[in-house]
Amino acid sequence: MSLHEIKHPLVQHKLGLMRSVDKSTRGFRQLAAEVGCLLTYEATKDLELESYEIEGWNGPVTVQRIKGKKITVVPILRAGLGMLDGVLELVPSAKISVVGVYRNEETLEPVTYFEKLASDIDSRMALIVDPMLATGGSMIATIDMLKNAGCSSIRALVLVAAPEGIKKVTAAHPDVDIFTASIDSHLNEQGYIIPGLGDAGDKIFGTR
Ligand SMILES: O=P(O)(O)OC[C@H]1O[C@H](OP(=O)(O)OP(=O)(O)O)[C@H](O)[C@@H]1O
Ligand SMILES: O=c1cc[nH]c(=O)[nH]1
Ligand SMILES: [Mg+2]
Numbered sequence: 001m002s003l004h005e006i007k008h009p010l011v012q013h014k015l016g017l018m019r020s021v022d023k024s025t026r027g028f029r030q031l032a033a034e035v036g037c038l039l040t041y042e043a044t045k046d047l048e049l050e051s052y053e054i055e056g057w058n059g060p061v062t063v064q065r066i067k068g069k070k071i072t073v074v075p076i077l078r079a080g081l082g083m084l085d086g087v088l089e090l091v092p093s094a095k096i097s098v099v100g101v102y103r104n105e106e107t108l109e110p111v112t113y114f115e116k117l118a119s120d121i122d123s124r125m126a127l128i129v130d131p132m133l134a135t136g137g138s139m140i141a142t143i144d145m146l147k148n149a150g151c152s153s154i155r156a157l158v159l160v161a162a163p164e165g166i167k168k169v170t171a172a173h174p175d176v177d178i179f180t181a182s183i184d185s186h187l188n189e190q191g192y193i194i195p196g197l198g199d200a201g202d203k204i205f206g207t208r
Helices: 009-019 025-043 083-091 137-148 165-171 200-205
Strands: 003-007 048-058 059-066 068-078 098-103 110-116 124-129 153-161 177-183
Touching: 009 025, 009 059, 009 153, 009 177, 025 083, 025 124, 025 153, 025 177, 068 083, 068 137, 083 124, 083 200, 098 137, 110 137, 124 137, 137 153, 137 165, 153 165, 153 200, 165 177
Parallel strands: 003 177, 068 098, 068 124, 124 153, 153 177
Antiparallel strands: 048 059, 098 110
C-alpha cells in the first residue's frame, strides 16, 4: 500500500476553509466536491496510456488515451456522496457502485446496510470516496465488500485521515492505496478526528 498526503496548495487552502466552525452547509458541500476532484486528479496520475491515430485538422495525428481498467467510483453513504460530483468532473463516464455503511456511535463498529455494485466491478479500478477515515472500520468493511465481489484494484480517497485508521486499513488491506488531503493528529474518546472536520455527513446534508 502507499499513503499519499496531498500537499498541493489548492487542496490545503480548501481543506483549511472546511475546518471553520462557521462554514455553511452550502460552502462545506462545495468544498468537499472540489477537494474530491483534486484528490481524483492525484489518484489517477499513474494511469497507463496507449497511443492511437486519429484524423486531425492537418491529417493523421497520434494521440493518447487511457489504457486498461475502467473506473468505478464507490461513495460510502452518506457522506461520500458529498465528494461524488467532484470525482465525476474528472471521470464522467465512470460507473458508480454505492455502498451504505454507518458506524454505530457507541461501539464505533461499522454497520453495512446497502450494496449496489457495478456488475463488472471485477474488471474495474475502484475509487472509494468518503470524507473521513477515523477508526478505519467503515473503510475496511467497504474494501471487504469490493474484494468479495472480485475487485482487485482499489484506491481510497478521503479528505481527512486519522493515524489510527490508516494503521488499521493498512494492516487489513496492504494492497489498497490511500489518498488524503490531511493526516490529522488523533481520535478523541468518541472516535472523532482531531482537529478533523466534525461530523462530515451532518455538515454535507445539513442535519446537525
Ligand atoms: O473510520 P470510521 O470510524 O468507520 O468512521 C468514518 C465513517 O464515519 C462517517 O460516517 P457516518 O457513520 O457518520 O455515516 P453518515 O455518512 O451516514 O453520516 C464517515 O463518513 C465515515 O464513513
Ligand atoms: O471525525 C469524524 C469521525 C467519523 N465521522 C465523521 O464524520 N467525523
Ligand atoms: Mg455522520
